Amino acid sequence: MIAGTLGAIGRPALQALAAIGRLGLFAGTVIGHILRPPFYLREFGVALLQIGWFSLPVVGLTAIFTGGALALQIYAGGARFNAEAVVPSIVAIGMARELGPVLGGLMVAARVASSIAAEIGTMKVTEQIDALVTLSTNPLKYLVVPRVVAATLSMPVLVATGDAIGIMGGWLVGITRLDFNSATYLKNTVDFLEAWDVGSGLFKGAAFGFIVALMGCYHGMNSARGAQGVGAATKSAVVSASVLILAANYILTELFFTS
Amino acid sequence: MITLSDVHKAFGANRVLQGVNLTIASGTSMVIIGGSGTGKSVLLKSILGLVRPDSGMITLDGQDVTAKGKSGADRDAFLARFGMLFQGGALFDSLRVWENVAFRLVRGAKAMPKPQARELAIEKLRRVGLKPETADLYPAELSGGMQKRVGLARAIAAEPEIIFFDEPTTGLDPIMAGVINDLIREIVVEMGATAMTITHDMSSVRAIADNVAMLHGGVIRWTGPVSELDATPDPYVQQFIHGRADGPIESVR
Ligand SMILES: Nc1ncnc2c1ncn2[C@@H]1O[C@H](COP(=O)(O)OP(=O)(O)O)[C@@H](O)[C@H]1O
Ligand SMILES: [Mg+2]
Numbered sequence: 389m390i391a392g393t394l395g396a397i398g399r400p401a402l403q404a405l406a407a408i409g410r411l412g413l414f415a416g417t418v419i420g421h422i423l424r425p426p427f428y429l430r431e432f433g434v435a436l437l438q439i440g441w442f443s444l445p446v447v448g449l450t451a452i453f454t455g456g457a458l459a460l461q462i463y464a465g466g467a468r469f470n471a472e473a474v475v476p477s478i479v480a481i482g483m484a485r486e487l488g489p490v491l492g493g494l495m496v497a498a499r500v501a502s503s504i505a506a507e508i509g510t511m512k513v514t515e516q517i518d519a520l521v522t523l524s525t526n527p528l529k530y531l532v533v534p535r536v537v538a539a540t541l542s543m544p545v546l547v548a549t550g551d552a553i554g555i556m557g558g559w560l561v562g563i564t565r566l567d568f569n570s571a572t573y574l575k576n577t578v579d580f581l582e583a584w585d586v587g588s589g590l591f592k593g594a595a596f597g598f599i600v601a602l603m604g605c606y607h608g609m610n611s612a613r614g615a616q617g618v619g620a621a622t623k624s625a626v627v628s629a630s631v632l633i634l635a636a637n638y639i640l641t642e643l644f645f646t647s
Numbered sequence: 648m649i650t651l652s653d654v655h656k657a658f659g660a661n662r663v664l665q666g667v668n669l670t671i672a673s674g675t676s677m678v679i680i681g682g683s684g685t686g687k688s689v690l691l692k693s694i695l696g697l698v699r700p701d702s703g704m705i706t707l708d709g710q711d712v713t714a715k716g717k718s719g720a721d722r723d724a725f726l727a728r729f730g731m732l733f734q735g736g737a738l739f740d741s742l743r744v745w746e747n748v749a750f751r752l753v754r755g756a757k758a759m760p761k762p763q764a765r766e767l768a769i770e771k772l773r774r775v776g777l778k779p780e781t782a783d784l785y786p787a788e789l790s791g792g793m794q795k796r797v798g799l800a801r802a803i804a805a806e807p808e809i810i811f812f813d814e815p816t817t818g819l820d821p822i823m824a825g826v827i828n829d830l831i832r833e834i835v836v837e838m839g840a841t842a843m844t845i846t847h848d849m850s851s852v853r854a855i856a857d858n859v860a861m862l863h864g865g866v867i868r869w870t871g872p873v874s875e876l877d878a879t880p881d882p883y884v885q886q887f888i889h890g891r892a893d894g895p896i897e898s899v900r
Contacts, residue, residue: 426755515737518733519733519737519738
């Protein structure tokens with residue numbers, strides 16, 4: 389009875405620990421390969437295009453609607469204690485510190501972690517990964533490193549773009565729906581936004597980009613056989629990337645903003 | 648020379664290889680026959696290290712190839728001696744046909760310039776009966792039989808000394824199968840390569856093989872020169888080569 393209960397708790401806990409261990413090992417191996425040749429520049433270029441460039445519309449749309457909604461909410465909330473004037477600075481700080489990186493990260497997780505996992509998973513089940521090995525090419529270097537590096541480098545750029553578009557969304561709503569003066573809105577935004585508000589968000593973006601690509605690659609490389617295996621790998625990649633992004637966001641926020 | 652001694656491999660409860668012993672002399676052509684699902688593909692992959700045997704030893708020219716802790720460079724040197732045609736072709740679908748064939752040629756220490764590699768790829772494609780126009784297509788635009796032949800061209804492109812062919816003629820029409828059989832034979836005779844071929848096609852066996860081994864029940868059931876294949880009294884071999892439904896090999900596996 390007691391043994392059964394302990395087992396019921398212990399087994400999943402052990403499995404979770406083992407999974408974290410495997411993931412840590414995978415991350416370590418990938419990082420170890422980043423600086424050692426050969427470098428596959430063409431694969432890196434393709435990954436930059438796929439992960440960075442083609443994610444711009446999704447990240448931009450997410451940001452503009454979020455910025456707009458944020459302005460409406462803060463205006464309504466601020467009106468309760470006659471603080472409507474804080475709208476520009478709170479929108480800017482909220483976008484730069486939290487919503488830009490987190491929502492951008494989640495959208496990229498949905499878009500990129502899934503496609504990486506499905507592509508690498510399919511390569512795994514159709515023996516293309518085995519074929520790479522027999523052609524003296526390390527799949528980690530050829531498939532994983534370019535994607536991980538591209539995602540880590542392009543996410544901060546995506547986040548910066550998202551910040552700007554989100555702030556613009558708030559400004560648009562501010563001057564059309566709320567009665568803000570355009571120049572005052574912009575002046576307030578610039579005056580109260582600090583470099584570290586933006587910098588911390590970019591740093592978060594890089595971490596989230598790393599997580600997204602790593603999860604996509606990890607689950608793809610470990611895909612089970614068949615179409616079902618690839619489906620399961622894709623799902624796991626998106627879910628784990630999203631949860632890890634939220635967890636990492638909390639940890640980074642603790643590190644950055646509590647002293 | 649490749650030797651396998653007492654090689655075991657199980658996937659969970661599925662015991663696929665249960666003590667395989669086999670020797671393939673350099674410059675000879677070994678054909679592996681056996682029912683589907685008996686572990687022929689697993690056997691080839693074990694030699695290449697794509698599948699790690701649970702126990703047993705595999706050596707290439709006297710050196711243990713399953714030894715752990717080999718450096719990346721050793722492993723590259725080892726793999727550079729091999730070419731492999733996978734059962735499903737395993738072409739990289741993000742690359743054009745010629746880039747698949749020339750994959751090894753344009754990479755690594757002895758990389759050649761792209762135009763030259765492309766020429767060579769087109770030449771290899773011609774040898775497997777594919778037109779030069781095929782070179783710029785993507786694998787998804789080809790039929791299954793054409794993909795198989797591109798896979799074959801990729802396996803032989805770098806002229807490796809040991810080549811594994813996993814069902815090279817499955818899915819091909821009889822004429823194309825004949826072309827491929829001749830090609831494999833030619834590679835062994837003219838280039839002195841060592842070949843291991845998996846096939847279900849008895850006309851392929853007779854065209855390609857110096858020696859034949861039959862895998863059944865996780866072990867090599869019979870092995871010998873192809874000239875002795877027909878005369879062997881082994882009921883398993885007899886049932887297989889004559890394609891009889893009844894005999895010691897169960898038809899439900
Ligand atoms: N990676 C793997 N994981 C689990 N089972 C496998 C794997 N590879 C092969 N098998 C199983 O091993 C057995 C032999 O497979 P295979 O070598 O492909 O057969 P064949 O003789 O037709 O080539 C099959 O039952 C197959 O399901
Ligand atoms: Mg097979």
